[in-house]
Amino acid sequence: MNLLKSTGTIAGLTLVSRIFGFARDIILARVLGAGAAADAWQLAFQLPNIFRRLFAEGAFSAAFIPLFNRKMEEDEQRTAAQNFAIDVLSVLVPILLVFSAVMMLAMPGIIWLIDDSGQGGRTTDFSITLARITFPYLGLISVTTLFAGILNSLSRFAAAAAAPIMLNLCMISALLLAIALDGGSDPRQAAYFLAISLGIAGILQMTWLYFWARKAGFSFGLHKPKFTPDVKELGVLILPAIFGAGIYQISRFIDLFFLGRLPEGSFVYLAMADRLNQLPLGIIGIALGTAILPALSRFIAKDDQGGAQRLQSNAIELAMLLTIPAAIALFFAAGPLVTSFYVGGNFLASDGQMTANVVAALVVGLPAYVLVKVLIPGFFARKDTKTPVYTAAISLIINISLNLLLIPIYGIVGLAFAGA
Numbered sequence: 205m206n207l208l209k210s211t212g213t214i215a216g217l218t219l220v221s222r223i224f225g226f227a228r229d230i231i232l233a234r235v236l237g238a239g240a241a242a243d244a245w246q247l248a249f250q251l252p253n254i255f256r257r258l259f260a261e262g263a264f265s266a267a268f269i270p271l272f273n274r275k276m277e278e279d280e281q282r283t284a285a286q287n288f289a290i291d292v293l294s295v296l297v298p299i300l301l302v303f304s305a306v307m308m309l310a311m312p313g314i315i316w317l318i319d320d321s322g323q324g325g326r327t328t329d330f331s332i333t334l335a336r337i338t339f340p341y342l343g344l345i346s347v348t349t350l351f352a353g354i355l356n357s358l359s360r361f362a363a364a365a366a367a368p369i370m371l372n373l374c375m376i377s378a379l380l381l382a383i384a385l386d387g388g389s390d391p392r393q394a395a396y397f398l399a400i401s402l403g404i405a406g407i408l409q410m411t412w413l414y415f416w417a418r419k420a421g422f423s424f425g426l427h428k429p430k431f432t433p434d435v436k437e438l439g440v441l442i443l444p445a446i447f448g449a450g451i452y453q454i455s456r457f458i459d460l461f462f463l464g465r466l467p468e469g470s471f472v473y474l475a476m477a478d479r480l481n482q483l484p485l486g487i488i489g490i491a492l493g494t495a496i497l498p499a500l501s502r503f504i505a506k507d508d509q510g511g512a513q514r515l516q517s518n519a520i521e522l523a524m525l526l527t528i529p530a531a532i533a534l535f536f537a538a539g540p541l542v543t544s545f546y547v548g549g550n551f552l553a554s555d556g557q558m559t560a561n562v563v564a565a566l567v568v569g570l571p572a573y574v575l576v577k578v579l580i581p582g583f584f585a586r587k588d589t590k591t592p593v594y595t596a597a598i599s600l601i602i603n604i605s606l607n608l609l610l611i612p613i614y615g616i617v618g619l620a621f622a623g624a
Contacts, residue, residue, distance in 0.1 A: 217365035224372035237550025238469035241391035246471035248334035267441035300343035337399035344406030351413035363416040374405035444589035477562035484530040500585035538563035569624025
């Protein structure tokens, strides 16, 4: 596998998606600002997306791709691999339906818990309704991730890397519709449009990757869920992968509870700052991690330890060569970047200054975030689920401890630095 070419394909399309994401957030900041409606939207948007990154893109991909590649090696006709994918899909869909239904029913309690037991002023019918509208996106994007895993296993990275562009285009369209109707003067209406657009985007993304998976020669259907030995093995791998590969998202989920105890606008400041932090993380870290996992799995399946080590070393060198300068640049240029992108309309200069401070704190940990994305595939390709879990547990304990120590002193900036 040409690591640079594969990474370049993913990184290039991720860059396009991030550019549209910036355009989305520029409009969003000006329409919603950093008030109550913006906080409610960010909470509603983050809930399904944290679970998406934790279960679907994190744990599921880390566990599914090595097993799927093993099936591909066993059978050149791909019959075993296709049957495995269908078995997984038939189990995954009912689980997602039940989980989403339970979460939507429990949403008032979830918002209440995040909102400092209802003391933070965010437990409203508006915020609960927004969260209920957005949560089904988790099910749609999880099925999409299965199709993406199949395509990535075949080293066909372009379709999956392009899918997030649809999400940003749908959300931009929703914001433009809100502006066209009332000039964007009603942030609550704009938030409702955004929530509905999330579901539309999920359907489009799933249809897009289904088409490309079919074009790659795979057909799909649903049958009665069966916990075959392969599906059970996947489940055994997913559980520790949730904790090992998803430490960043687990930390983000815990951060929601700390954010609910901070002043209005805190959800917005962290979300806007994380957009800048996610640019190099997505283009470098996630792109490299996605590109090397299928190849590492193939090297391990063939017992080619030398090839696996060379690939891993090349990925680490490339990651640090790109990430360290990006982190330094973001740290020193946070203020001008935030002012250029976000300040205007309902997003005030004071909001921009707070967001810039959060950016500077977040990017201190950027090289570490990227290295986690590059190192984790090597463990899961070898089915070593214990080491990532142990390190993740230590990181999580440190993160929570630092949150308790720093947030009373530095507020939202302390939370960002604790995560870093």
